[in-house]
Amino acid sequence: MFLPPPLQLAYSAIVYPSMILAYAGQAAFLIKNPSMLSTTFYSSTPEPLFWPMFIVATLSAIVASQALISASFSIIRQSIALGCFPRVTMKHTSEKYEGQVYSPEVNYFLMIVCILITIGFEGGPQIGQAFGEHPSICSCDF
Numbered sequence: 001m002f003l004p005p006p007l008q009l010a011y012s013a014i015v016y017p018s019m020i021l022a023y024a025g026q027a028a029f030l031i032k033n034p035s036m037l038s039t040t041f042y043s044s045t046p047e048p049l050f051w052p053m054f055i056v057a058t059l060s061a062i063v064a065s066q067a068l069i070s071a072s073f074s075i076i077r078q079s080i081a082l083g084c085f086p087r088v089t090m091k092h093t094s095e096k097y098e099g100q101v102y103s104p105e106v107n108y109f110l111m112i113v114c115i116l117i118t119i120g121f122e123g124g125p126q127i128g129q130a131f132g133e134h135p136s137i138c139s140c141d142f
Helices: 004-032 034-043 047-081 104-121 124-133
Strands: none
Touching (some): 034 047
16 A cells, blocks of 8 residues: 555655656647647657657556546446446456446447547547647646
């Protein structure tokens, strides 16, 4: 189990400064190369680091998609328990850990939505541009 103080220290000393430097580097790259908006991430990566960066980015996307799927299953399971969501099939995938569930209906819904988004935006670069041109889509005001 991770305790809050080490996580806060790691985030404040390593993660946050690294993100700021990465975004500042991409911004500087875009100032010099405004025509490469849709490929900024990979185009701004130095040539020797391209493949390692590609592998890390791909693995990060896989982890993020798994987190989205797991969170969707968990939230819907909790919503069903509270009576806020229609009943769907919930299969418990682990006898050891109580919160690990799978729902075929939710899985198919997420698949269909991903396919529709991909078709609607005609591929990857357009999805990235949608977030770049319309920051309100991905921002949260709390």
